[in-house]
Amino acid sequence: MEVEKQHIINQDESVISIKGLYKSFNDLEVLKGVDFNLFKGENVAVLGKSGIGKSVLIKIIAGLLNPDRGEVFVLNKQVDKLDRKELDELRLQIGFSFQNSALYDSMNVYHNLSFPLTMNVRNLSKKAVDKAVEEVLEAVGLKEKIKQMPSELSGGQRKRIGIARTLILKPRIMLYDEPTSGLDPITSAEIIELINEVQQKYNTSSVIITHDLTCAKNTGNRIAMMSDGRFLKIGNFEEVFNSEDEQIKGFFNYNFIQ
Amino acid sequence: MPGYSVKKYVFSKGLDEYFTGVQKAYGFTALFFKEVFKRPFHLREVINQCFEVGIRSLALISLTGFIVGIVFTKQSRPSLEEFGATSWLPSLIGIAIIKALGPLITALICAGKVGSSIGAELGSMKVTEQIEAMEVSAINPYKYLVVTRVVATTITVPLLALYCSFVGLYGSYLNVHSEETSSIFSFYQNAFSTITFTDLFTSVTKSVIYGFTIGIVGTYKGFHATQGTRGVGKAANQAVVLAMFLIFIEEVIIVQVANWIRYF
Numbered sequence: 001m002e003v004e005k006q007h008i009i010n011q012d013e014s015v016i017s018i019k020g021l022y023k024s025f026n027d028l029e030v031l032k033g034v035d036f037n038l039f040k041g042e043n044v045a046v047l048g049k050s051g052i053g054k055s056v057l058i059k060i061i062a063g064l065l066n067p068d069r070g071e072v073f074v075l076n077k078q079v080d081k082l083d084r085k086e087l088d089e090l091r092l093q094i095g096f097s098f099q100n101s102a103l104y105d106s107m108n109v110y111h112n113l114s115f116p117l118t119m120n121v122r123n124l125s126k127k128a129v130d131k132a133v134e135e136v137l138e139a140v141g142l143k144e145k146i147k148q149m150p151s152e153l154s155g156g157q158r159k160r161i162g163i164a165r166t167l168i169l170k171p172r173i174m175l176y177d178e179p180t181s182g183l184d185p186i187t188s189a190e191i192i193e194l195i196n197e198v199q200q201k202y203n204t205s206s207v208i209i210t211h212d213l214t215c216a217k218n219t220g221n222r223i224a225m226m227s228d229g230r231f232l233k234i235g236n237f238e239e240v241f242n243s244e245d246e247q248i249k250g251f252f253n254y255n256f257i258q
Numbered sequence: 259m260p261g262y263s264v265k266k267y268v269f270s271k272g273l274d275e276y277f278t279g280v281q282k283a284y285g286f287t288a289l290f291f292k293e294v295f296k297r298p299f300h301l302r303e304v305i306n307q308c309f310e311v312g313i314r315s316l317a318l319i320s321l322t323g324f325i326v327g328i329v330f331t332k333q334s335r336p337s338l339e340e341f342g343a344t345s346w347l348p349s350l351i352g353i354a355i356i357k358a359l360g361p362l363i364t365a366l367i368c369a370g371k372v373g374s375s376i377g378a379e380l381g382s383m384k385v386t387e388q389i390e391a392m393e394v395s396a397i398n399p400y401k402y403l404v405v406t407r408v409v410a411t412t413i414t415v416p417l418l419a420l421y422c423s424f425v426g427l428y429g430s431y432l433n434v435h436s437e438e439t440s441s442i443f444s445f446y447q448n449a450f451s452t453i454t455f456t457d458l459f460t461s462v463t464k465s466v467i468y469g470f471t472i473g474i475v476g477t478y479k480g481f482h483a484t485q486g487t488r489g490v491g492k493a494a495n496q497a498v499v500l501a502m503f504l505i506f507i508e509e510v511i512i513v514q515v516a517n518w519i520r521y522f
Contacts, residue, residue, distance in 0.1 A: 064393060064394065084398070088398075091395070092396050094394065096391070096394040098387050100387060102387040102390065102391035104388055104391070106379075115395075115397075116397065120395070120396055169395065
């Protein structure tokens, strides 16, 4: 599946800028000097094996984890230097789609979607909330699921609702953690299409964490190949695919054999 | 001596983990007092949680309180009969139930029913990243999940304890009434005749502290759950065990303090 990516990317404006990022957990060093830029309007797919720190990277970007060393600027604000209020203000502009969707399982779809809105925007009328919920449900194509509980949804539907929940706050940056993992090829293709639609319709810049080559190729304007705690190569798909680096070659060969 | 050094390492690591845990628990509790007076107050969620706590435990508390009232009266009667002092029965039952049994039984039942449920609920939210999802949506999960639940248990447990005492006294009255004719009014009047304001105040204060303990332990264990579904079960279990343990310790301390206050 080849999705045509016609989108204006402003290479003069960085929405995420990371310099010399290090992060370790006890004795395990996960990120070892990551440098990275995400431009306005751009989708970057971060490719790499499982367990090499891809998710840690976006959790640091969202302020869920603090870096040991290095600088992380999101929309020109240094994430680890912000206080709670400033961080919350920044987070309103970041949408985070979790690997397992992380839907609130005690709430139905309507409340899952309206919850972030009503908690962040005071004195919003019921009509305005309903309209916003309907709008995002329409964007992800699941309008008829409004009254269902998360447990009644399929994996793909859960991912879509998870994305809808982030869209309701109209974010400028989207962070997708393994958006196609655990999904069949057809549902994966639908999610890929949705990611591209979100980029077009909501004018977002996105980081897509994945180990799925199809997802990376079809969503990323650039691909960032990660291994051993740092980026080995960042470029368009062909540049990364044709790289002479043994680790990159190994990753691609293994995936094609699979 | 590799065996010795490994043992030493395990011991020091255990000690380190223990003190880190104590510091974390202290920080978690201190944060409650910082956040509870800050806006937003999430009143609707507090009311929801009060309702949940009440509904979850009401049937069991009614039954247990009632049975305790009957059994305690039945067991006390022969001893008092030996001295010809059965007329003291309502006062004795009143002291026992209002001052000690009512709050303690309620707290233990709530620790089991409510504490485990809070621990499991938050633990499950933690391991499925729902708490992180709140965080990235600019919602303070501590404020929304912890503060509301702790406030709810702190309000509801004393109310349930008072209710438990009344049900216990009613059970006792039915037992007394089956042996000798007496009116419910005079029974309650006699039961409360030896209860002072300090007793009632101590009893309510005790329940407030128990309610706070159940809430804070349940939320702490749930909030720090790890290791997937196994961690959820562990969080629920530890929430009950630790809350019950702390309730007994608090009971001993509060009784001592109340006695000192009475003497001075």
